[in-house]
Amino acid sequence: MESRLTRILLGAWVVGVLAFLFIPIGIILLYAFNASNVQSWPIPGFSLKWFPETFANREVRMALWLSVKAGVIATILSVCLGTMAAFAVHRFRFYGREALSFIVVLPIALPGIITGMALNSFFVFWHLPLSFWTIVIGHTTFCIVIVYNNVLARLRRVSASLSEASMDLGANAWTTFRRVTFPSISTALIAGGLLAFALSFDEVIVTTFTAGAQNTLPLWIFGAIRLGQKLPEVNVIVLVVTAVTFVPILLAYRMTARASQD
Amino acid sequence: MLTKTASHEADRDRTEAADTLLEVEGLAKSFKGTVALHSVDLSIRRGEFFTLLGPSGSGKTTTLRLIAGFERPDSGSVRLDGRDVARLAPFKRDVNTVFQDYALFPHMSVAENIAYGLEAKRVAREERGKRVAEALRMVQLERFADRSPSALSGGQRQRVGLARAIVNRPRLLLLDEPLGALDLKLRQEMQLELKHIQEEIGITFLYVTHDQEEALSMSDRIAVFNDGRIEQIGSPSEVYEKPKSEFVAGFVGTSSLVERGGDRLVLRPEKVHIARSAEAFTGEGWHVETGRIAESVYLGLYTRHIVRLDAGETVVSVEQNAEGPASTLAAARGQPVTVAWRKANVFALPGERQTMEKQT
Numbered sequence: 001m002e003s004r005l006t007r008i009l010l011g012a013w014v015v016g017v018l019a020f021l022f023i024p025i026g027i028i029l030l031y032a033f034n035a036s037n038v039q040s041w042p043i044p045g046f047s048l049k050w051f052p053e054t055f056a057n058r059e060v061r062m063a064l065w066l067s068v069k070a071g072v073i074a075t076i077l078s079v080c081l082g083t084m085a086a087f088a089v090h091r092f093r094f095y096g097r098e099a100l101s102f103i104v105v106l107p108i109a110l111p112g113i114i115t116g117m118a119l120n121s122f123f124v125f126w127h128l129p130l131s132f133w134t135i136v137i138g139h140t141t142f143c144i145v146i147v148y149n150n151v152l153a154r155l156r157r158v159s160a161s162l163s164e165a166s167m168d169l170g171a172n173a174w175t176t177f178r179r180v181t182f183p184s185i186s187t188a189l190i191a192g193g194l195l196a197f198a199l200s201f202d203e204v205i206v207t208t209f210t211a212g213a214q215n216t217l218p219l220w221i222f223g224a225i226r227l228g229q230k231l232p233e234v235n236v237i238v239l240v241v242t243a244v245t246f247v248p249i250l251l252a253y254r255m256t257a258r259a260s261q262d
Numbered sequence: 263m264l265t266k267t268a269s270h271e272a273d274r275d276r277t278e279a280a281d282t283l284l285e286v287e288g289l290a291k292s293f294k295g296t297v298a299l300h301s302v303d304l305s306i307r308r309g310e311f312f313t314l315l316g317p318s319g320s321g322k323t324t325t326l327r328l329i330a331g332f333e334r335p336d337s338g339s340v341r342l343d344g345r346d347v348a349r350l351a352p353f354k355r356d357v358n359t360v361f362q363d364y365a366l367f368p369h370m371s372v373a374e375n376i377a378y379g380l381e382a383k384r385v386a387r388e389e390r391g392k393r394v395a396e397a398l399r400m401v402q403l404e405r406f407a408d409r410s411p412s413a414l415s416g417g418q419r420q421r422v423g424l425a426r427a428i429v430n431r432p433r434l435l436l437l438d439e440p441l442g443a444l445d446l447k448l449r450q451e452m453q454l455e456l457k458h459i460q461e462e463i464g465i466t467f468l469y470v471t472h473d474q475e476e477a478l479s480m481s482d483r484i485a486v487f488n489d490g491r492i493e494q495i496g497s498p499s500e501v502y503e504k505p506k507s508e509f510v511a512g513f514v515g516t517s518s519l520v521e522r523g524g525d526r527l528v529l530r531p532e533k534v535h536i537a538r539s540a541e542a543f544t545g546e547g548w549h550v551e552t553g554r555i556a557e558s559v560y561l562g563l564y565t566r567h568i569v570r571l572d573a574g575e576t577v578v579s580v581e582q583n584a585e586g587p588a589s590t591l592a593a594a595r596g597q598p599v600t601v602a603w604r605k606a607n608v609f610a611l612p613g614e615r616q617t618m619e620k621q622t
Contacts, residue, residue, distance in 0.1 A: 161365035167352040168359045183369045192299035
């Protein structure tokens with residue numbers, strides 16, 4: 001048992017680390033309600049005036065729409081591919097199974113800048129114009145990992161005897177998948193999908209290399225901050241992005257937590 | 263006379279064939295080069311309670327899984343009512359399984375779980391409802407129809423597992439250590455209940471267990487597995503009284519092995535008598551020896567004595583405490599005693615002698 005003093009010191013350390021991580025985020029969120037367009041602390045007054053102004057900006061609206069579209073499509077693709085990969089690795093013993101598992105997980109371990117450069121040079125080499133679809137492909141590479149890991153973890157926890165019981169009771173392979181296997185992994189699918197969307201929605205590095213003329217929301221923010229323009233609007237957007245990514249992560253967390261209680 | 267006997271035997275063979283529900287021949291299975299099952303032959307009669315008994319890894323569960331269709335055999339056949347099903351998918355066989363871990367569908371209610379097989383076989387809704395209600399009644403879970411399996415106790419879950427299987431009225435019900443996860447008291451209750459249900463519905467049970475007491479108390483016949491082979495098939499009393507191998511003698515009940523006159527004798531504790539003097543064992547048919555008490559343990563119902571024979575071996579003897587603890591030898595360590603058994607009650611293992619004969 002550690003002494004009282006150590007416990008207090010450790011507690012203070014934890015509080016310090018959490019404060020270091022979250023206070024800047026809190027301040028940015030607070031700036032969204034700043035009445036002045038100069039970022040200074042403390043803020044002179046509260047106002048909602050930046051919200052309508054931000055949403056009136058056509059560039060912002062287009063970037064938001066592009067981000068949502070890319071996120072949704074990348075999520076759908078990665079849910080399909082990631083689930084199939086998870087099933088293959090879980091269900092079958094085949095040559096190259098370990099290698100496949102490694103290759104699927106690799107994009108999350110690789111620095112985004114390398115994935116981005118590699119994809120970019122691939123597209124350029126094959127004379128594929130950078131477009132909406134190259135963004136989607138870039139995002140899908142690392143979104144697959146999230147779905148794959150989630151589904152694989154669930155499959156490992158679901159007892160193999162469940163599908164055996166279903167077949168034993170006269171259900172063929174398809175009915176077994178539809179009525180037993182799918183329902184028991186569905187929350188993992190949704191959780192994986194939500195996390196994948198959150199990941200895609202705020203991605204900057206890979207997107208930088210795979211986007212053409214288009215701006216996703218994070219790219220627009222990055223550009224705006226670099227040029228030091230429209231900072232009040234950036235703050236509003238950061239608030240929105242935080243909300244949009246935080247909610248799915250919270251939902252995903254609760255879903256996996258509930259599933260592990262059963 | 264000769265022809266008459268022959269036709270008689272042919273008659274018996276024919277009724278036996280008609281009575282046979284499951285015929286397993288030369289069933290073999292390896293997993294990644296490790297042989298799980300060497301070559302198993304089994305024949306199970308209609309309406310029988312047949313148990314596969316053995317330690318873990320002896321091949322009993324593999325046999326059951328091959329019959330259920332969860333694994334494909336490397337060789338051999340599984341004939342159900344004369345039809346080889348060894349290579350058919352599980353859903354094409356008229357057998358159902360009760361799993362050790364229950365394998366209830368967690369996202370369905372108790373009633374939905376039970377109805378699952380009937381739905382898969384497209385039984386009409388009305389008939390389905392009737393049969394689910396009947397199955398619920400049989401396992402005494404009428405009040406739990408709408409509960410989720412996660413809200414049930416282990417014993418209740420296994421009743422649902424049983425109801426889910428028998429509602430389909432399979433020709434053969436496979437039970438894979440169904441009581442393995444339950445505590446002793448509940449297990450004993452469920453043993454009785456399983457036996458009653460089997461008698462009530464008349465379905466043939468193929469039961470897998472590593473618990474020899476469970477096997478003895480429930481089965482019509484037992485197949486004792488060891489190391490991927492069947493060592494012996496017989497009724498509980500045959501397997502206990504006349505074990506065919508040292509393994510069976512040791513695994514089913516306790517026994518001491520002694521060698522006398524070239525025979526290896528299986529001495530069951532209840533058949534070994536001890537007394538202070540040889541006078542207690544006058545009369546025909548006794549084999550009498552001397553020894554010393556190594557240890558005596560009072561166990562309420564009986565007292566267990568471990569006796570070191572002067573001939574060298576150690577044997578176990580139990581004495582019922584019919585007259586209370588005072589009547590037992592209450593023996594101190596090292597007390598000399600007379601040990602005796604009736605020759606007619608003691609079984610000699612086949613084996614040693616036979617193999618020697620074969621060699622010569």
